[in-house]
Structures are given as structure tokens and as C-alpha cells.
Amino acid sequence: MDIITKTLxxxxxxxxxxxxxxxxxxxxxxxxxxxxxxxxxxxxxxEVPEHxxxxxxxxxxxxxxxxxxxxxxxxxxxxxxxxxxxxxxxxYVMPExxxxxxxxxxxxxxxxxxxxxxxxxxxxxxxxxxxSSLDFYLKQGCWDVTSDxxxxxxxxxxxxxxxxxxxxx
Amino acid sequence: xxxxxxxKAEPKDVPDILRLIKELAKYEEMEDQVILTxxxxxxxxxxxxxxxxxxxxxxxxxxxxxxxxxxxxxxxMYYFTYDPWIGKLLYLExxxxxxxxxxFGIGSEILKTLSDTAVKNRCSxxxxxxAESNKAFIDFYKRRGASDLSLQEGWRLFRIDKExxxxxxxxx
Numbered sequence: 001m002d003i004i005t006k007t008l009x010x011x012x013x014x015x016x017x018x019x020x021x022x023x024x025x026x027x028x029x030x031x032x033x034x035x036x037x038x039x040x041x042x043x044x045x046x047e048v049p050e051h052x053x054x055x056x057x058x059x060x061x062x063x064x065x066x067x068x069x070x071x072x073x074x075x076x077x078x079x080x081x082x083x084x085x086x087x088x089x090x091x092y093v094m095p096e097x098x099x100x101x102x103x104x105x106x107x108x109x110x111x112x113x114x115x116x117x118x119x120x121x122x123x124x125x126x127x128x129x130x131x132s133s134l135d136f137y138l139k140q141g142c143w144d145v146t147s148d149x150x151x152x153x154x155x156x157x158x159x160x161x162x163x164x165x166x167x168x169x
Numbered sequence: 170x171x172x173x174x175x176x177k178a179e180p181k182d183v184p185d186i187l188r189l190i191k192e193l194a195k196y197e198e199m200e201d202q203v204i205l206t207x208x209x210x211x212x213x214x215x216x217x218x219x220x221x222x223x224x225x226x227x228x229x230x231x232x233x234x235x236x237x238x239x240x241x242x243x244x245x246m247y248y249f250t251y252d253p254w255i256g257k258l259l260y261l262e263x264x265x266x267x268x269x270x271x272x273f274g275i276g277s278e279i280l281k282t283l284s285d286t287a288v289k290n291r292c293s294x295x296x297x298x299x300a301e302s303n304k305a306f307i308d309f310y311k312r313r314g315a316s317d318l319s320l321q322e323g324w325r326l327f328r329i330d331k332e333x334x335x336x337x338x339x340x341x
Binding site for chain 1: 220249251294301
């Protein structure tokens with residue numbers, strides 16, 4: 001996937017999740033982190049033939065007339081109980097192309113690649129208000145670990161991380 | 170008790186790492202869920218492209234508890250993940266100190282080392298999962314500035330296990 005498309009998709013997904021002011025990364029970072037010898041992430045892109053390219057103007061970026069209509073960004077992680085796992089960080093399909101099985105096909109591809117790499121589980125997070133995504137994932141056989149096991153996602157960042165690194169407890 | 174040493178795990182530490190993983194799982198009442206073997210840990214952590222990194226805490230021979238006889242008494246397993254909005258992150262998968270060695274600052278020192286690793290590797294933040302029933306750990310982390318993304322932002326962790334992964338990957 002070319003880096004320009006990936007950057008634009010990331011911005012569009014952030015807009016959909018209503019948090020676009022939180023996107024701090026630049027195209028340069030994505031390029032370095034995703035396309036070097038030991039990439040921190042991998043990406044798959046969904047493309048349609050030229051005659052089916054997008055007609056509608058995407059929310060804020062220049063997606064009219066594009067054949068690249070969706071993507072998934074993933075990386076490999078590790079479960080201390082089960083071993084190799086794959087984490088799907090982003091899954092996005094342009095609104096105009098939803099309901100056609102593209103999201104499912106992207107997830108299927110990530111699953112295939114994960115299984116080929118020896119992974120036994122696929123993990124990802126979903127926002128609790130995103131009902132259509134929650135329903136879609138539950139239909140694919142996923143289960144809600146936060147709900148069922150009470151696991152909460154925690155984060156330590158910025159000043160708190162620096163403070164912790166300096167031994168400030 | 171004061172002397173302990175934090176270091177990068179080596180292949181010879183694999184049996185101790187698995188022992189500590191199982192001990193932590195037992196504490197979380199999930200011991201039967203651990204199917205990982207020493208062979209998996211060796212291959213996945215010490216090959217050409219490691220899936221995880223590990224630091225271990227060990228104590229000198231004279232300080233080994235007569236009850237346990239172990240010198241490796243704590244560990245943390247982590248790896249690097251990616252957030253396309255902010256870049257690299259450090260993900261803390263497991264973090265555990267044996268009961269007999271708690272209260273001596275070993276856990277805090279491990280966390281400090283990991284945070285330092287995160288900062289040196291240009292990670293924007295450190296992420297991890299905590300069970301909501303584990304109030305002691307949640308308070309431990311919140312005191313150190315961690316925020317609960319599930320509560321504050323509504324993020325729910327989802328999973329697909331192998332059986333459904335196989336079904337999904339076979340779909341056209």
C-alpha cells in the first residue's frame with residue numbers, strides 16, 4: 001500500500017471515530033515505521049477495478065475517483081498463555097463501499113496471514129458506541145474480552161511515562 | 170533483602186519465565202489457560218525476529234528463599250505495537266514478582282526500566298490490560314499516571330480464537 005493512501009485512510013478513520021485532532025503522526029513516520037527492514041506494522045489494502053472507482057466525495061479528503069477503497073493495519077503480538085497472536089489495529093472501508101463484504105474480506109486476509117505466521121488468536125478493540133461494528137464483529141465469531149473477562153485497556157503516556165522512566169513513583 | 174539484579178532475559182531463563190507465567194496465571198485463576206511451552210518461548214523470543222522481549226529480576230544465590238530455591242524471582246514480558254495516530258507503543262504483556270519478594274521495590278524498578286525502554290525507543294506510551302477485579306493493580310498503575318481507556322474512552326477488547334479464525338480465513 002502506498003504511504004499517501006495509508007496516511008489519508010488513517011485520517012478518514014480518525015474522522016469517523018470523531019477523534020481526528022488526536023492524529024499526531026506524519027506521513028514520514030508511517031513511512032519509516034511501516035516500510036523499513038523490520039516494520040512495526042503491516043497493511044492490506046482493498047482495491048476495486050477502475051470502472052467501479054469511488055464517485056462520492058469522501059468526508060474531507062480527496063477520495064473521489066479512487067480505486068483503493070479500504071484497508072487494514074495489523075501487527076504481531078504475543079500472549080504469555082497462548083503464544084503468537086495478531087492484532088488488528090485498523091479496519092476501514094469507505095462508506096460508499098460498505099455492505100459488499102469488503103470488510104469481511106480484509107479481516108479474512110488478516111486471519112489467513114496470522115494463521116500462516118503461527119498465530120492462534122486475533123485481537124482488536126472497538127469503541128462501545130460503535131454498534132454497527134460491534135454487531136459485525138460478533139457475527140464473525142468474535143467475543144468481547146472486556147465484557148466477558150473484565151479486562152480494561154490501560155495506557156501510560158506523555159509526562160506520566162517520562163516520570164515513571166525517571167523512577168518518580 | 171535488598172540485592173537484586175534486573176537484566177535482559179537469555180535463552181537459559183526460559184524455564185523460569187514459563188514457571189512465572191504459570192504462577193501469574195494461577196494468581197488470576199486461569200492456570201489451565203496456559204498452553205505455551207518452553208519450546209515456543211525459546212523459538213518466539215530468541216530467534217531472528219522475536220515476537221516478545223523479556224526482562225528478569227534475579228537475586229544472588231545467598232538470597233534465594235529457602236522455600237523456593239529460585240534465583241529468577243520476577244519478570245516482565247513486552248513487545249512493540251503501533252498506533253497509526255501516534256506511532257510506536259510499548260505493550261506490557263505480563264509483569265510479575267514472586268510473592269516472597271514483594272515489597273522491596275522490585276516491581277517498581279521493573280516498571281521504571283520498561284518506561285525507560287519505551288522512551289528510548291521513541292514510544293509515545295505504554296499500554297497493558299488489567300482485569301477490573303484486580304483493584305490493587307489498577308490502583309498501582311493509576312497512582313503512576315495510567316489511565317483506564319475502557320472506562321474513559323469506551324474501548325472494548327475483542328478476540329477471535331483459532332477455531333473461528335480458521336473459518337474466517339476460509340471464507341471467500
